[in-house]
Amino acid sequence: MKRLFFVFAFIIPLVIHAQTLKTDVLVIGSGDAAYTASFQSFKSGVKTILLTQKEQLDLDKITATHKVFYQDFLKRETENANSLNIAKPKPDRKKPLKVTVDSTLLLNVINNTPYTEIKRSGNGWEIKLAKDKTIKARILVLADNPDKLMGALKIASLNPASSSTLNYTENIYRTTVTSVASAGASFLSLYSLLIPDEENLLYIDKDQFEIGRAAGATAAYAAFFNTKTSLSNLKSIQGELLAYKHALMPFEDIKPVDSNWLAIQKVGVTGIIKAEIKQKKAYFNPEELVTYDEIKQPIKDYYYKAQIWFDDHQHIPINLENTISLVCYVGNKSVEATKAELQKRWNKNYKFSSKYDLKKVLTRREFAVIINEYLKPFDVVNIDKTGRVIR
Template sequence: MKRLFFVFAFIIPLVIHAQTLKTDVLVIGSGDAAYAASFQSFKSGVKTILLTQKEQLDLKKVSEGRPKTAEAFYQNFLKREIENAKSLEAPKPKPDKKKPVKVTVDSTQLLNVINNAPYIEIKRSGSSWEVKLTKDKSIRAKVLVMADNPEKLMTALKITGLNPATSNQLNYSENLYRTTVASVSSKGSNFLSLYSLLIPNQENLLYISADQFEIGPAAGAIAAYAAFFDTKTSLSNLKRIQGELLAYKHTLMPFEDVKAIDSNWLAIQKVGITGIIKAEIKQDKAYFNPEKEVTYDEIKQPIKDYYYKAQIWFDDHQNIPINLENTTAMVCYVGNKSVEAIKTDLQKKWNKNYKFTSKYDLKKVLTRREFAVIINEYLKPFDDVNVDKTGGVIR
């Protein structure tokens, strides 16, 4: 399996002209969210079709007024779309609005884009979805991601309203942040819970607003997980989906001062999700403060919440400095590890692997960055401890 749970397939391209196109995930929409969702679904290893209602991407138009991250994303997307087109054994016909849509799709490629193709109907077909392009042409998918006007979808579901996934502002009075699958920095210190994306009583259906670029990858990963494991979206595995998104450098915690290029970004993201080190929230922005010294009071209760043995250790070690020596002792006691072995390992990795600028010193009070890396490396609270739908620790 690739990364955490998905497999990429590399097989010989085959051009088909089918009445019913079959795919794992179908994304409908023409905005940023649809492109982001379909690209993540593809990268996560399942067959994906993006159905748009506009012409093929024009990189010059896309780049106007957008941040560099979005521009880079569309460059990668367009590169993949061009590679798909070149792999076809026959050229794609130019769209003719006067004639019924004729779709040529490479069924063995994981990502296919059908541009400028309106659809006339959406309906459930057993446990799958069927979207009609014309009277005799349709797409069948295991999972549907709607990033477009949901009017036809609501008609199919016989409902009068459908709310898109919404984010929450980061706060530590509740633990929902531990279920994050997206950082929504465009709204300040906001995050999106996986469970905000799931629609009650509507399996294998996700609905996101067309302009929610930051949420798109989360929808794509959740859809791909359900399709890959042939399961329901309500049975999504939070840790696997979070891990998949982190593997592709998608930020899950909205830390303003720790970017993806930081050498310790992954460890800080993982420890941030656990809440063992909490961000400082100022003017609707979250700051991890990685170079600030960590304090006894801020980490005592969170670690005790995660590990039973930590309660004993902290009771026996009251109000001590969180230096390298004490942290190593705590980690080894809680994790049943050899103190000397961990010290040797840390000394070897301190500057070379972790890229710390400080010197290895057992009496040095650790920064929040250093503490996060050590906790992530030797206790693995994010990887090894599960949480429930509210973010409560399951022990």
């Protein structure tokens, strides 16, 4: 199990027989965003229908960047569905860490099928297709022309979720649900994805590959926990996306294959170590040495006890010994036990290339891994909608 509302599923092509199809999440669209949203939604454990408005995507016509994703998508779409004959228990919503595969949790794809009407149906949605066929969905992700939707909602305009440029003068980056590499050092805040006064609706640009993943995870969260999109839990959605190796922070120099990728992403979201913004790209600079001045205030912002430690340790080098002292004081841990633990894990678990040395000034990579391991600021410290730390 990875995080909170994870289950895995199989994909089968959908042939419409019933008059009314019911699903947790309906994704409408034919571009990059629609495919990634639907794929992430079903991977996150809810029944999903993708309603495309054109023929199935031609792999020869897409960019190399997206080809790996689509190859995986189309391979799974044609997998044998024999597992549907196996009786499996339904997910236990009260104990989400122990959910199991439910044979009804499938991604169904309806290709090249226009819809004639879209409207609210209770807290969900009703979409009418040709020949008196209907889809009822709890959550709608629209990655297509919104004209019919705007008419149904009686609104004059509807803007797709938009990304923001990484800017450390504000804390909103802590609410990120995806990095947007196509826009440089940019990210999407969860609260830019949610639409005020419009529950259970997400509207995204059809070409935004990264935003599609965030929309899929957010829709799946609301469906799985039977809640409204406005009540989305930021940390749960962030954790879900990280578990699938989807970056939250747009670090140009830290890739998912990096053995410390997860720790750096988590610490990066907190802002305890900040990226360098250069030529509209964000660089974590993992091998540069960490400095006292850059980490002092951010750690104090996260932990009351850190204020006392920094008052007692003025302008010291951030070497391994002092970092152990910091995490042990703030986290109420044994210094000797922590030293022994780190020495054992240094090269074997953390894959650091350096030698374990208490007097060694740490790199930003090493410091991020230790802070993530022993203080867990991303996991245990809550923030509000503006990214402000709640203590």
